[in-house]
Ligand SMILES: Nc1ncnc2c1ncn2[C@@H]1O[C@H](COP(=O)(O)OP(=O)(O)OP(=O)(O)O)[C@@H](O)[C@H]1O
C-alpha cells in the first residue's frame with residue numbers, strides 16, 4: 001500500500017519539512033504533535049479506517065518501545081514456560097524466587113505480567129526497584145505501608161473505618177526495622193498472600209542490605225509466613241545475585257530469564273503489525289530476529305527503525321533493506337553517542353586489524369560486572385590462544401585505552417570495556433556483518 005508522504009505540520013503547508021525559516025527569512029510554524037494525547041489507540045487498526053502514517057508511527061512507537069518494560073499481557077510475547085515456572089514456584093512450592101538474566105532480556109516485563117496474573121488470583125503484589133543507595137529499613141517500611149491492616153490476623157473484617165486506613169507499617173517501630181521485626185509482623189498476614197518484588201537487586205551495593213534480605217527470607221520460610229519475595233537482577237547465575245548463602249538455598253527457587261527463541265521474537269513484530277497496519281515480510285522479520293539474537297530489546301529497536309524507514313519512503317511493507325538500513329542507523333546513533341576519543345580510536349588501523357578480537361571481547365563481556373579474562377576471549381575466537389588474546393587486550397589497555405586492566409587478584413588479569421555501550425555496538429555490528437553474508 002502506498003500513502004501520501006505529506007506529513008507537514010498543520011498550518012505549515014507548501015514548505016519543506018524540517019526547515020523552520022523559508023527562503024525569504026519568514027519565521028515558520030513550530031512543529032506540532034501529530035495525534036492528541038487523549039486519543040485512544042486501538043490495538044487492531046480498523047481495516048476500514050484510512051491508513052495514517054502519523055498514527056502508524058505512534059502505534060509503532062508504542063508497540064515497539066524499546067525503552068520501557070512491557071506492562072500489559074497484550075504486549076507480552078512468549079515466555080510462557082518461564083511465567084509458568086514462576087507461578088509454580090510461588091503457588092505450589094511456596095518458595096522465594098530469584099529471577100536472573102542479562103541486561104535488557106525482559107526480567108522487569110516478566111514481573112509486570114506476573115503481577116497482573118497474581119492479582120487476578122487475589123495475591124497482593126508489591127513492587128520495589130532497588131537503587132545503589134537502597135536502604136533495607138526504608139524499602140521494607142514502604143512495603144509494609146502498602147499492606148492494609150485488614151489482612152492482620154487480629155483485625156476483624158468488620159473493624160471500624162479507622163482500622164481500614166491503617167497498614168502493617170503502623171505495627172513497626174520506624175527506628176528498628178530489621179529482618180526479625182519484619183518477620184514478626186509479616187507472619188501475621190492472613191486472608192491473602194503477599195509477594196514483595198525487589199527488582200534490580202544487582203544494583204544494591206550495601207552488603208548489610210543483602211544480609212538482611214537473606215535473614216528475612218530465612219525467617220519468613222521457617223515461620224511459613226504468607227509473604228514471599230521475588231528478587232530480580234542482572235546475573236548469569238543464582239550465586240552471583242544472592243551470594244553464597246547455604247542457609248536459605250533450600251527456600252529459594254532460581255529461574256533464569258534467557259534469550260527468547262526467534263518464534264517468540266517474531267510475535268513482537270506480529271503485534272506491531274496488528275497495531276500499526278504495517279507489514280514486515282517474512283524475510284524482514286527473519287532478519288530482525290536473527291540480528292536480535294534472543295533479545296526482545298533489540299527486536300523492538302531494530303523493528304521500529306526498519307518500519308520508520310519504510311514509512312519515510314511512503315510504504316507500509318517493511319523489507320530486508322529497511323532492516324539493514326535501520327540497523328545501520330542504530331549503529332550510527334550508538335557510535336555518535338561514544339566519546340570522540342573512542343570514535344577516533346576505533347578508526348585506528350591497529351584497532352581495525354584486531355576487530356575480530358574486539359568482537360570476541362564484546363561477547364565475553366556479557367558478565368554482570370563486565371569483567372572478563374583473556375581466556376574468556378580466546379574461547380570466543382575460533383583460533384585464539386589465551387596468551388595471544390591477553391597480549392592484544394593489554395595492548396589496548398595502554399595508550400589506546402579501550403579496556404581497563406585489573407591485576408589486583410592473583411592469577412589472570414581481568415579486562416573490562418572502558419566505555420559504556422561499546423560492547424553492545426560491537427555485538428550488533430558483528431551481527432549485521434554476518435547477516436550480510
Ligand atoms: N516478553 C516480551 N515481549 C515483548 N517485549 C519484551 C518482552 N520482554 C521484554 N521486552 C522488551 O524488551 C526491553 C527490555 O525489557 P525489560 O526492561 O523488561 O528487561 P530487563 O531484563 O528488566 O532489563 P534491565 O536488565 O535493564 O533491567 C523492553 O523494551 C521491553 O518492552
Ligand SMILES: [Mg+2]
Pocket residue numbers: 107108109199200
Ligand atoms: Mg529491569
